[in-house]
Amino acid sequence: MISSSKLKSVDFYRKIPRDLTEASLSGAGLSIIAALSIMFLFGMELNDYLAVSTTTSVVVDKSADGEFLRIDFNISLPALSCEFASVDVSDILGTNRLNITKTVRKFSIDPNLKSTGSEFHSGPIPHVNNHGDEIEDDYGESGEGSIKINGQNFDHYSHQHAILVVNFYAPWCYWSNRLKPSWDRAAKIIRERYDPEVDRRILLGKVDCTEEGELCKRHHIQGYPSIRIFRKGSDVRDNHGHHDHESYYGERDTESLIAAMETLVAPVPMESHKLALEDKSNGTIDTAKRPAPTTSGCRIEGFVRVKKVPGNLIISAHSGAHSFDPSQINVSHVISHFSFGKKLSPRTLSELKRLTPYLGGSYDRLAGHSYMTSHSDLNANVTIEHYLQVVKTEIISRRASQEHKLLEEYEYTAHSSLVQSIYIPVAKFHFEPAPMQVLVTEVPKSFSHFITNLCAIIGGVFTVAGILDSILHNTIRLMKKVELGKHM
Structure with a gap:
């Protein structure tokens, strides 16, 4: 020892x-x-x-999400109605999808971007096969069967009749001219069956929007022809005389119009001055009618999946059975959110900012930006274009939990411009994914x-x-x- x-x-x-x-x-x-x-x-x-210590390299994009790319967005357009607002996608490979509704939601908004109610359930605009009478029928010459309505007599007619059906049209519009003969024929026959002076259950009228611009603007008419159904008793609110009403999207030949008017008038008692009742016949919903927009603005939110090739996401006024006046379409918008790839959770965003603080502002670069144009002759027909170059960033974290070992995000640069055009104005987001990706690896100490x-x-x-x-x-x-x- x-x-x-x-x-x-x-x-x-x-x-x-x-x-x-x-x-x-x-x-x-x-x-x-x-x-x-x-x-x-x-x-x-x-x-x-x-x-944090990292190494950065540039490699060929071999990401696990395949050949498709997700685009999330939340965009408010204070001057484009939800009735015709359409989200379209196209790319250089020939893909062309119009009016995407499955993953897109719409909400009517006022000029201050405040929501005016619940979701606008428009769905796809019904396809109209018959835009008018192809040949002369047994009803003879159409004549002037429908009443001409203007800003002075609109309230008079809407208060005198249980149901007022109005055709808002423009003389230069091809579809309006196709509708005119059958509309006047149907109006004449309805007047003969239901005398507006005695019966007062239904009346068909028409408004020339080139002459009655304020009246059409008050009812948010953006496409021609627009057939609106006003019901007495519950249609007037204390909102500058605004009327809650429905839009008709059924067939436009005389027979179909008469049948639709008969359906509307059937539940209304003779000489009724009471509230017009909803049509509950057969317990089904008439797919030719749907609520008309209560405001002229729309907030569009949702996502679309596109191929990883250069393409376009376009928001515009679209319909296969209506015409639009380009000078009256305003696609000014405010972007609340616009990003590529999977939507990142707050925890993932926090980890990304820790590892790559210099990249944090590029994930949603357009958020909070406004692109507004005044509605004047000098600013008519203005298309707003955004050119986006997208680069994927893949981050390998050494300190994060197991589910956050591999973090992915898409950064992009944005360049915007306002372009005058003779065509209908659109809000266009041109995206171009890069074939390379940035690989950031955390180096442990x-x-x-x-x-x-x-x-x-x-x-x-x-x-x-x-x-x-x-x-x-x-x-x-x-x-x-x-x-x-x-x-x-």
Whole structure:
């Protein structure tokens, strides 16, 4: 068994009795400076150890999400009605999808971008096969069967009749001219069956929107022809005389129009001055009618999936059975959200900002931006285009939890412009995915390296402080000897 005296012989740090040591002010000062230096250098080393270190490389895009790319968006258009607002997608491979509704939602909004109610359930606009009478029928010449309505007499007719059906048209519109003969024939026959002076259950009228611009604007007419159904009793609100009403999207030949009018008038009692009742015949919903928009604005939100090739996401006024006046279409918009790829959770965003703080603002670069044009002659027919270059960033994290080992996001640059055109204005987002991707890998710091540096800091500071203390102490002693020698 090794004795304690033999074990003490291997002590590298032999102790000097305290009685043999002498404290000095210079040594105390250097000790304080050394301690502060150690604390400062320790903080610097700890900060460097905790700091994120990454390596960046550019590689060919071989992402796991395949050949498709998801686009999420939330865009408010204060001057485009939900009735005709359409989200379309196209690309250079020939893909062309119109009026996407499955993954897109619409909400009517006021000019201040505030929602005016629940979701606007428009669905796809029903396809109209018969836009008018192809040949002369047994009804003879159409004549002027429908009543001409203007801003002065609109309220009079809507209060006098249980149901007022109005054709808002434009003389230059092809579809309006196709509808005109059958509309006048149907109006004439309905007047003969239901005398508006005696019966007062239904009346058919028409409004020329080139002459009655304010009346058409009040009822948010953006496509021609637009057939609206106004019901007496529940159709007027305290909102500048605005009427809640329905839109008719059925067939436009005389027979179909008469049948639709008969369906509307059937549940209304003779000489009724009461609220017009809803049509509940056969317990089914008439797919030719749906609520008309209550405002002229629309918020569109949702997502679409596109191929990873250059393409376009377009928001425009669209219908296969209506015409639009380009000078009256305004696609000004405010972007609340526009991003590519999977929607990132707050936790994922936090991890991304930790690893790549310089990329945080490019994930949703268009968010909060407004692109507005005034509705004047100088700013008519304005298309707003956004050119987006999209780059995928793949981040490999070493410290995140298992489900966040691999983080993916799409960054993009955006350049926008306003272009005047003779065509119907649109809001166009042209996207171009890059064939390359950025790969960011977190480089972990070695704990042993941190401890080694820490020991080097402590040992080095004490060694340097000891050398300085020895030099200072010997210098003072030498000066005292020299001074003493002069006095002897």
